[in-house]
Amino acid sequence: MIYAVRPFTPHPPHLSKTLYEKIRSMPQPKHLATQALILLLTIGTLAAQEPTVTVVPSNPPSANDLTPAAIAGSKEDPAAVQRGTKLYTSYCAGCHGVAGRGGPGAPDLVRSLVVLDDEKGILIAPVLRNGRPDKGMPNLGLTEPQIADLVAWLHAKTYAAGHRTTYTFKDVLTGNAQQGEAYFNGAGTCSTCHSATGDLAHVGSKYDPFSLQSRWLQPQSRRPNARSDGSAAETVTVTPADGHTVSGTLDRIDDFTVSLHDASGNFHSFFRNGAEPKIVIKNPLQAHTDLLRKYTDADIHNITAYLVTLK
Numbered sequence: 547m548i549y550a551v552r553p554f555t556p557h558p559p560h561l562s563k564t565l566y567e568k569i570r571s572m573p574q575p576k577h578l579a580t581q582a583l584i585l586l587l588t589i590g591t592l593a594a595q596e597p598t599v600t601v602v603p604s605n606p607p608s609a610n611d612l613t614p615a616a617i618a619g620s621k622e623d624p625a626a627v628q629r630g631t632k633l634y635t636s637y638c639a640g641c642h643g644v645a646g647r648g649g650p651g652a653p654d655l656v657r658s659l660v661v662l663d664d665e666k667g668i669l670i671a672p673v674l675r676n677g678r679p680d681k682g683m684p685n686l687g688l689t690e691p692q693i694a695d696l697v698a699w700l701h702a703k704t705y706a707a708g709h710r711t712t713y714t715f716k717d718v719l720t721g722n723a724q725q726g727e728a729y730f731n732g733a734g735t736c737s738t739c740h741s742a743t744g745d746l747a748h749v750g751s752k753y754d755p756f757s758l759q760s761r762w763l764q765p766q767s768r769r770p771n772a773r774s775d776g777s778a779a780e781t782v783t784v785t786p787a788d789g790h791t792v793s794g795t796l797d798r799i800d801d802f803t804v805s806l807h808d809a810s811g812n813f814h815s816f817f818r819n820g821a822e823p824k825i826v827i828k829n830p831l832q833a834h835t836d837l838l839r840k841y842t843d844a845d846i847h848n849i850t851a852y853l854v855t856l857k
C-alpha cells in the first residue's frame with residue numbers, strides 16, 4: 547500500500563518558505579488542530595502497516611512550457627523569463643495554477659487584462675508589490691528584481707497564448723474562412739469599424755499569417771513603439787480650471803502629471819491635483835481590448851483564416 551505523507555512536507559510547494567513560516571507563526575487553531583489530527587492518523591497508519599512511501603506526482607504540469615520561439619517573440623530577456631518561471635512556480639502557482647490559467651478563487655493570468663495591457667510592468671507591478679489583501683491576493687514581500695522577472699514571465703506567457711495557433715503555418719490555416727467572414731460581419735462587430743474591401747482590403751498580403759494574427763488579436767496601442775507611426779495612439783483632452791482646452795496624442799499619464807503632443811507637435815504637460823485638470827482619454831483600440839475577452843479558440847482560427855484570404 548502507498549500513502550502520501552503530507553504533514554511531513556517541509557512546506558507546500560506553492561508557497562515560499564518565508565511566506566509559509568509567516569502563516570505558520572500566525573495563530574491558527576483550526577489549522578493546527580487539523581494538522582494534529584492528520585499527524586495522529588498518519589502515526590496510527592504507520593503503526594498499523596509498515597512500508598510508507600511519499601508519492602510525488604510523476605509528471606507534474608509545469609510553468610516552464612514556453613518555447614524559445616515564444617520567448618524570442620515576446621522580446622523578453624530569456625534569463626529573466628527563466629528566473630520568473632521559478633519564482634512563479636514557488637510563489638504564485640498554488641493559487642493561479644501551474645500554467646497561470648487560474649485556480650479556485652484566483653483569476654486566469656494569461657487572459658487577465660491587467661497582464662495583457664501591461665507595458666513594462668506599469669500595471670502588473672503594483673499588484674505584485676502590494677497584493678490586493680482584501681480580495682485574496684496577498685502581499686508576498688517580493689523584491690523589485692523578483693517582480694521584474696515575474697513580469698517578464700507573464701509577458702512571455704501571454705505572448706505565447708496570443709500566438710498559440712501560429713507556431714506553424716499549417717496551424718494558422720486550420721480555421722474556416724467562411725465562418726470567419728460571418729463572425730467578422732456579425733457577432734465580432736469587426737465590420738462596424740473595418741471593411742474587407744476598404745482599410746483591410748490587402749491585409750492578407752501585407753503580413754504573413756503569423757504577424758497578421760498578432761496584429762488583430764493583440765491590441766497594440768499600449769505596447770512599446772506602437773506610437774512611433776502615430777496610428778492607433780491614445781488621444782487625450784485636458785481642460786484646466788481656467789478652461790483652456792488642449793488635445794493631442796497622449797505621451798504619459800500618472801497620478802501626478804499628464805503630458806501630450808498637440809496636432810502641431812507642441813509638447814504640453816500639466817500637474818494633476820485631484821479632479822483638476824479634467825482629463826478625457828480615448829483609446830482607439832479599446833474595442834480590440836474588450837473583444838479579447840469574447841473570442842473562443844475557434845473564432846480566433848476562423849478570423850485569421852478569413853483575413854489571410856484578403857489579398
Ligand code: HEC
Nearest residue numbers: 637638641651652653658659660673678681682683684696
Ligand atoms: C493566496 C493566493 C494567491 C497567491 C499566492 C497569488 N495570487 Fe495573484 N491573485 C489572487 C486573487 C484571489 C486575485 C484576484 C484579486 C481581485 O479580485 O482583485 C489575484 C490577482 C492577481 C493579479 C491581477 C489580475 C487581474 O486581472 O486583476 C495578478 C497580475 C496576480 N494576481 C499575479 C500574481 C503573481 C505573479 C503571484 C505570485 C508572485 C500571485 N498573483 C500570487 C490570489 C493569489
Ligand code: HEC
Nearest residue numbers: 734735736738739740749761762777778830831833837849
Ligand atoms: C470600434 C472599432 C473597431 C472594432 C470593432 C474592431 N477594430 Fe480592428 N482596429 C481598430 C483600430 C482603430 C485599429 C488600428 C488601426 C491602425 O493601426 O491604423 C484596428 C486594427 C486592426 C487590424 C490591423 C490592421 C493593420 O493593417 O495593421 C486588424 C487586422 C483588425 N483591426 C481586425 C479586426 C477584427 C478581425 C475585428 C473583429 C474581431 C476588429 N478589428 C474589430 C478598430 C476596431
